[in-house]
Amino acid sequence: MRKVLMLGMALGIMCLSSVVSAEYVRGHYRSNGTYVQGYHRSSANGTKMDNYSTRGNYNPYTGAKGTRSPY
Secondary structure: OHHHHHHHHHHHHHHHHHHHOEEEEOOEEOOOOOEEOOEEEEOOOOOOOOOOOEOOOEOOOOOOEOOEOOO
């Protein structure tokens, strides 16, 4: 029973950490007057390996698969 509880807590922490690594960008107007709708993106952390647009990853909000090379 204790192992099941510990496993559940570990999974909960992993799920929480993936939610924390995302941020929402509010909609805004560009200098040329075009409106850009708000969107979710992965938080900046200095690596390209975990970005939503990187090959092998996907955006959990849109379901789109990443297509860009991390290199």
